[in-house]
Amino acid sequence: MSNESVQLALENYKSNYDNLLQQFLSFLSIPSVSTADNYKDDMLKAAGYLVKKFNKIGFQNVQAFPTSRHPIVYGEYLQDMEKPTVLLYGHYDVQPPDPLDEWETPPFSPQIRDDYIYARGASDMKGQIWAFTSALQSILETTDLPLNIKLLIEGEEEIGSPSLDGFLEEHKSMLKSDLVLNTDAGMLAPDKPTIVYGLRGLAYFELRIFGPKADLHSGIFGGAVGNPANILCKVIADMHDEHHRVTLPGFYDKVRELSIEERRALSKIGMDKDFFKDISSVPELLGEEGYSPVEQVGTRPTLDVNGIYAGYIDEGEKTIIPAYAMAKISTRLVPDQDPNLVYKSMKSFLETHVPEAVKWDLKLLSGAPAYIAEAQTTGLDQFSDALEATWGVKPLMKREGGSIPVATAMKEILGIDSVITGFGLPDDKIHSPNERMHLPTHRKGVEALIRFFLSF
Numbered sequence: 001m002s003n004e005s006v007q008l009a010l011e012n013y014k015s016n017y018d019n020l021l022q023q024f025l026s027f028l029s030i031p032s033v034s035t036a037d038n039y040k041d042d043m044l045k046a047a048g049y050l051v052k053k054f055n056k057i058g059f060q061n062v063q064a065f066p067t068s069r070h071p072i073v074y075g076e077y078l079q080d081m082e083k084p085t086v087l088l089y090g091h092y093d094v095q096p097p098d099p100l101d102e103w104e105t106p107p108f109s110p111q112i113r114d115d116y117i118y119a120r121g122a123s124d125m126k127g128q129i130w131a132f133t134s135a136l137q138s139i140l141e142t143t144d145l146p147l148n149i150k151l152l153i154e155g156e157e158e159i160g161s162p163s164l165d166g167f168l169e170e171h172k173s174m175l176k177s178d179l180v181l182n183t184d185a186g187m188l189a190p191d192k193p194t195i196v197y198g199l200r201g202l203a204y205f206e207l208r209i210f211g212p213k214a215d216l217h218s219g220i221f222g223g224a225v226g227n228p229a230n231i232l233c234k235v236i237a238d239m240h241d242e243h244h245r246v247t248l249p250g251f252y253d254k255v256r257e258l259s260i261e262e263r264r265a266l267s268k269i270g271m272d273k274d275f276f277k278d279i280s281s282v283p284e285l286l287g288e289e290g291y292s293p294v295e296q297v298g299t300r301p302t303l304d305v306n307g308i309y310a311g312y313i314d315e316g317e318k319t320i321i322p323a324y325a326m327a328k329i330s331t332r333l334v335p336d337q338d339p340n341l342v343y344k345s346m347k348s349f350l351e352t353h354v355p356e357a358v359k360w361d362l363k364l365l366s367g368a369p370a371y372i373a374e375a376q377t378t379g380l381d382q383f384s385d386a387l388e389a390t391w392g393v394k395p396l397m398k399r400e401g402g403s404i405p406v407a408t409a410m411k412e413i414l415g416i417d418s419v420i421t422g423f424g425l426p427d428d429k430i431h432s433p434n435e436r437m438h439l440p441t442h443r444k445g446v447e448a449l450i451r452f453f454l455s456f
């Protein structure tokens with residue numbers, strides 16, 4: 001696509017900016033909170049708003065597919081099926097605005113102060129939807145798209161996307177694409193455009209250790225009867241060695257080793273030891289030996305106790321041997337670990353480590369594999385180039401420690417890799433009072449998207 005088309009679309013975006021901004025403000029003023037039933041009509045209103053908007057900018061087959069909770073908005077701009085197809089993912093639902101009295105201005109009466117728009121959803125992620133909508137409109141009013149676009153904007157992301165997998169299964173052929181562009185992530189700083197290409201997976205366990213039928217007097221029985229709380233703590237402590245590596249058998253067997261290039265790229269992100277210390281207010285870090293903090297959270301698997309319970313925990317003292325002890329334990333997984341194999345490995349660890357003095361029960365509460373985009377993913381280079389042309393710096397390539405189940409579902413069900421990005425910033429206060437969006441960064445985001453869409 002010629003430079004000229006890019007210039008035309010960019011100029012059109014500039015001249016239409018105020019108008020687009022006004023439309024964005026009215027979209028933000030719809031309280032599309034997915035979790036509470038009293039916003040159901042507003043959810044329909046927000047979905048209807050998007051349907052109308054995408055019809056207007058020239059999309060075809062635009063519809064709101066009903067689900068058991070909130071509709072999924074779909075639309076397409078099919079140009080030439082020989083050309084690549086990008087599936088744009090978004091969610092129009094937002095988190096509840098509570099606590100209301102901590103907002104400086106009401107969450108659904110968007111206000112512009114300095115360089116920011118303040119409103120619930122301004123950053124997560126109505127602002128991101130508005131970025132790709134503005135880019136597409138700016139292009140379609142001046143020239144044509146050199147690729148096919150499909151849109152999938154759900155209304156249930158903030159409640160765990162309960163309808164999404166079923167929708168993907170049911171509409172596999174309609175959704176067939178080469179790449180998912182998921183703009184529900186963000187940037188590390190206004191001058192650091194970021195692409196996330198990997199996410200950790202999860203295996204979540206509940207472990208119970210059962211001792212005596214009821215709590216026992218620790219004076220009469222202590223010393224002779226095994227204490228489930230002591231045993232649980234010992235077993236958990238044994239799950240790491242002195243190098244802070246997980247000791248479950250075979251835990252690291254399938255873990256991909258990092259290449260020198262990848263380690264070098266990750267080291268440039270600027271999230272060093274002090275960054276993690278400051279942001280988490282801890283006196284010192286404690287992680288697997290041989291890896292930097294950014295590698296530890298992005299590329300290495302972990303095992304953590306998320307909750308632990310046993311015996312008497314109220315005020316004062318009570319001298320017992322508790323009847324049972326329980327812990328919630330999560331493992332964060334990396335490519336190519338399999339949550340079911342980790343479950344098996346946890347079981348065989350317990351078989352050899354829990355003494356016969358107690359019984360135990362292990363449940364796998366949830367499991368999801370990690371996600372990583374392959375280096376040759378269609379569009380990854382174009383997107384990186386578009387960010388670089390806009391910001392004047394190469395984007396940071398990052399692997400995220402958390403999970404984005406949507407990206408995993410797109411890969412597992414549709415077989416499509418995701419480019420995960422976005423133009424939100426770490427201090428946007430998403431999910432918190434006074435959520436905001438940085439307008440200059442957002443404008444650059446729209447420019448980058450224009451360059452990306454016209455790069456095919």
Ligand SMILES: [Zn+2]
Nearest residue numbers: 124125157184
């Ligand atoms: Zn979001």
